[in-house]
Amino acid sequence: MSFCFSCSTVAVRIQPQQSWSGPLGSGYSRFNQSCGAACTTPVNASTGEFVAPTVTRLGPVVEKVVQVAETVQGLLTVERLLTEAEFAEVEAVVEQCVAQAHADVNETYQKQKGGFKFENGKFPSDAECGRTLRIDEQGEKVTLAQELGLLKHAAAFACIRDRLPRTIRGNFSTEPRYKGEPEVNGVVLTNNKANSLKPDLVVHATRNATNIQCVLEFKFPCYERHRLEPMRSPGVVAQLESYMRLSKDCRVSLVTPSGIKPYEGK
Template identity: 65%
Template sequence: MNASTGELLAPTATRLGPVTEKVVRAVEAVKGLLTLERALTGAELDRLEGIVKECVAQAHADVNKTYQQQNGGFKFKNGKFPNDAECDRIVQLTEQGQSTTLAQELGILKHGAAFACIKSHLSKEFGDNFSVEPRYKGNPGSNGVVLTNEGPQSLVPDLVIHATRNATNIQCVYEFKFPCHEQHRLSPINAPGVKLQLTNYQELSHRCPVALITPVGLKQLGID
């Protein structure tokens, strides 16, 4: 104790005895394990979701604007977004006859922009609790999932929130969609294949409903 201030002084490394030093190390190890498995609180998750929704909306707006500027001042007939005919326009055709439509190309660009935004804005506060496009496969031995590099029968959601530094201890799963066609913009969860995809992703986590995030906001599976 500091005689003049009454302040308790923590022992320095040089004053620690062997037993005390072992106790301190054990406490630090336990703290590390607790941190490793910590899930986000409800308030933290709400804040994170707000950032993600902003990133998705911003990616949608930025890519639409930039695409028009970088293509000789080309303008979508709808102004800020393409109409159905423009969505179906083939913008790339490979020698193997595989085609890429404008809708697909914009979707790829917007996902990339959203991922970059999310990594930039979440890394400082939530860097240990999220993964972008992790790939999972079932692990019957542990009745859970493991990370994998294999494609067949694996699941690759856009964003996973998980326990600190443990991507297989999944808390919540999010999928991004950037609908191009009008009917899909109005009801993105009813676009072909989306509900099945989200249902499959729900198998990854039982803590919260898998959620679809589009430029107009967040929608959870099963909520109309």
């Protein structure tokens, strides 16, 4: 589900969203947000699932106005997957933005703490990574490693949105939530967390998030052992393995500040 809006640079509370333009996770971040015409997806009242990701959930009159405006602007496009050249451009931008988000958030976090410095200078030590910062709404401890990860995800998504061409923005979703749909031998979008998957960035057919081309999962390892071997971070392999089931042609990659590593399976 994608909510698009325009606003100036503001401090925002980062909440989980299925949105190209919106931030994710929890914590605070400061960045620019801009997008085109608003677009949402109808929800089945009994299941909470999105019925058709390409249809807007608007009143008939408003929906017609939006459709006419999009037609005039040439925004209604034929559903298609990205070419190899376009996908290579996506990977290059994603790789740059993840590395930039990692460096920027580490630097900004220290400045916002009144000149506070990590023990290792540019990144926290293992002891700092495990330090508890606060207790969240569910009563769970939030460590520095988790807090930095949330902020870096938000910064990376904003960077990617700003750098990729508008012509292919209909081919992306950030943190869409999927569940298997045996009756149609595929997946559907859902609001329900139980037995669902929520990848970081999904490349898909134009305005159809269920026709999945590839999945890019972002990780910002804090502990030294995980920075050196990201695939050994807790739960990473199982997570990537689960994403391979989203589509028979689905390509899954792990993205860290060190680069992109395609996942080949166990």
